[in-house]
Amino acid sequence: MAKSKTEETPLMQQHKAIKARYPDAVLLFRVGDFYETFNEDAVIASKVLGIVLTKRANGSASFVDLAGFPHHSLDTYLHKLVKAGHRVAVCDQLEDPKMVKGIVKRGVTEMVTPGVAVNDKILENSQNNFLAAVHFGGDVTGVAFLDISTGEFYIAQGSLEYIDKLLQSFRPAEVIFARQQQKHFRQTFGSRFYTYNLDEWIFTGTYAREILLKHFETHNLKGFGVEEMNEAIIAAGATMHYLKDTEHPNLQHITSLQRIDQDDFLWMDRFTIRNLELLQSTVEQGKSLIGTLDHTLTPMGARLLKRWIVFPLRDIQKINERLDAVETLIRETELTHKLQQHLRNVGDLERLVSKIPLRKINPREVMQLARALKEVEDVAALLSDIQDPLLRQLQEQLDPCRPILDKILVEISDNPPVLANKGGVIREGVDKTLDDLRAIASSGKEYLLRIQQQESEATGIPSLKVAFNNVFGYYLEVTNTHKNKVPDTWIRKQTLANAERYITPELKEYEEKIVGAEDKIMALEIQLYDALILALQEYILPVQRNAQALARLDCLLCYAYNAVQYKYRRPVVNDNYHINITEGRHPVIEQGLPPGESYVHNDILLDHEQQQVIILTGPNMSGKSALLRQTALITLMAHMGSFVPATAAEIGLTDKIFTRVGASDNLSGGESTFMVEMNETASIINNISPRSLIILDEIGRGTSTYDGISIAWSIVEYLHDMTEHRPKTLFATHYHELNELENTHSRVKNFHITNKEVGNKIIFLRKLAPGGSRHSFGIHVAKIAGMPPQLIKRANEILSQLESQHIEAPMEQIAAPVQKMQLSIFDTHSDTFKAIREKLNDMDINRLTPVQALMKLSEIKDMIQ
Structure with missing residues (x-):
C-alpha cells in the first residue's frame, strides 16, 4: 500500500504522543546530540533562547517549525526558559540508539517549573525556591511551602490576611491552587505570583492525608504536631501530588513537616514588610535590611537569616538565648575567627544532600559533601567546651557521619570528574576487578606498541605503524613502498592510495581485551558510584540536621560580626509595655553615608502612661521618615535576637509592628493612592493590641487638605481614646494643626526634627526635640531639587498671599464636627x-x-x- 502524502514521520508521531501528555509545557525532545522543539514550542524557544527557527519535513508534503540546541547546553537553556515563566518537560532517549532498530524509545525524565527546580543555574544560592499551595476553606485558609532543593516543608493556616503575609514573607516561585478557586485567588492575592491550577479532587482531606502518610511512612501526623490543621494538610498534600505529577518520585530528603504558628512570631503584615524594606528596597539601587545585615558565610545561613528577619521571635526566653550566644561569640574572639574559617569551606550542604535522592549529585559534589562533613567535625570540636546553652545545643546536633565520610574518602579519587561516566571516579584499591581491568587496558596499549616494534623488526618495514578506527578496530598500516614485505599470515582489510591496512590474529585478540576492558571499567565505575549514592541515602537526615545547625550558627556569627563592625549594642527585651531607645540609628541609612559622615542619632521613648502617641513634624527631607523606620527596625532587630544600632535599648515585648508609609497607587487593582492608604490604615486599626507598635507617615495626604486633616485627627483620637489597647504610635505629618492634640490628650506629645536657617538656606540638623513645628520648607526643597528660579519666586509670592489671607481654618472648627462644604453644580434650580x-x-x-x-x-x- 502506498504511503499517504500527509502521513507523519515515526519521530513526529512519537513526539505528538508525548506532547499530548504535557500540553502546557515546552517539550525538549532529545534527538541524537540535540534537544529539539517543534511547532509552538519551537516558536517560544526561538524567542526566549535567541536560537534559529527553521522548518523540517514531516512526511512527504508537510513541514513543522523546529528550533534546537546541543544537549550539553541543557542547563543554560533550561534556566532561561524557566526564568521566563515556562514549564519545561525534558524528554530523553531511554535506549541506546546503537542497540535499537527503528525508533528509539523516549520519555519525559524531568518536569521543571518555576517552583520545582533543582538545577544550580536556576536557583539563587542565598534564596529559597518555594513551591506554595493555597487551599481556601470556610473561615480558615491553609497554605504549604515546600523547597524541593533543600527539603524544607512548612504549613500554616489562618485568615486570608495571615496567608497573604506568609506569601509575602516566603515569596514562593510558584503557587498552586484548585482550578475552581482561580478567581478567588486572583481577587484575594492579585497577580503577584506565578500560578498553576490543579483538579479539584487533589484538594481533599482524605487524599492529602493518604499521600502524606505514605510519604512519611507514619500512621498519623501527630508526630509533626499538625494533626488538627486540616486546611493546611490539604495544601501540603497538593504540593506532594504536584511533585509526583511533575516527574519527581524520589523525595526521601523531605523528612519532616513543620508548622508555623502565628503566635510564635512578631506579626508584620505585607505592607510593613514592604514599607520597612526588609527584603528589597523600594527604590532602584537602594539597599534593604537583609542587604545590610547579611554577612553570612554559607548559602543555608543566608536563607535562614531572611526567615529570621520576617519571622522575629515573640518568646523572651528564645530571644535572650540568641542574645546570650551572640555575646559569647563577641567575647570569644579567637573561637569566632576559627568558626568563620570552617564555615567558609562548608558550601551549600543543605542543597548538596537534597541532590542525593534525586540522583543529581555528581562525583565532585560528593567530595564537597565529604569536605563539609570534615568541617562539621572540626566545628563540633571547637564548640565542645562552650558553656552557652544555645551554642551547646548546636554542638550536640552536629554529627560528622564518620562511617559515610570515611567511605567517600576511601572510594572517590581526590580530583574526580564532574560526570560519573567520564572515568577516574573510583580510587585504586577499592575493587580488585576494576584494578585488574585497568591494568589490562593500560598494559594492552603498551603491548600494542611492542607489537608495532616487533613486527617492524621482523619484516624490515621501518614505517610500520599500529592505528585504530571504528570500522575494523586496530590495524597495521604499510606504505606501498614496503607492501611486498608483508607476510602471508597478515589479512588485508583496506587499500588506500599510498598504503595498505592489515590485521593479524594476535592484534585482534588484544583488541578485544582492551576494548572490552574499557567498557567494563566504565560500567563497573558507574556501578560502584551508584552503590555509594545508595549508601549516602541512609545519612540524609543527619546531614540535614548538620546543615540546619550550621545555618543557625552562621546567623549568630553574622549577628556578632555586625555588632562588632557597626558598634551595635545588646538590647534589653522584657515584659514591659514601653520602648526606650538611646541614641538610635537607622541600620541601612547609616551604612550608606559617605565616608567621614556620621549618622545623627536620636532618643525615642514610647509608653502606655505618659507618651503613647508622638506627633512628629518637621521640614521635608529633615529625617522624619528615617526616624520612624529606625524605631521599627530597632524593635524588629531586638526580637530577631540581634544587637541593635543604639547606645542602649529597652524594648518591651512587641507582638505586632504596623506601618503606613509613603503613597502609592494600585493601578492594576483599580485603587487610588488614597484608597490604598485607607485600606492599609484600616488593617492597622482593626488589628491593634496593647503590645503593638504603629508607624504612620503622612496619613491623609492622598485626599483634599480638610479631608486629610480630619482623618489624621480622628485616627490619633481613636488610638488615644477609643481603644483600651493604647498601642505605641509614631505619627509623622505635615498637618501642623495636629499639634493641638497635645493640649487635649494627655498621652499625645509633640516633637519635631530641628533645622537652622542661615541666610536664605535651611540646614537640617536631624535632631529630635520636644514641641511642634509649623514649617515644611517645601519651596526650599523644590529649590534644591533644581526647580527654575522663576517658578520658585512665584511659589513664594503665592505662599505669602495665602498666609496673609489666613486660609487655614481655626483649630476650634477642626476639633468640632464640620458641615459638608462641597458644592454641586446641580444645587441650583435654574x-x-x-x-x-x-x-x-x-x-x-x-x-x-x-x-x-x-x-x-x-x-x-x-x-x-
Missing part, C-alpha cells in the same frame, strides 16, 4: 441645570460609545453657554 440633569438621567452610559459620549458632552456645553 431651568438650564434642570434640563442638564434630565438629559444626564436619561443617558445609559453603559451603552455609549466614546464618540457618542463626546457628542453628548458637547451638547451639554452648548446648553451651559
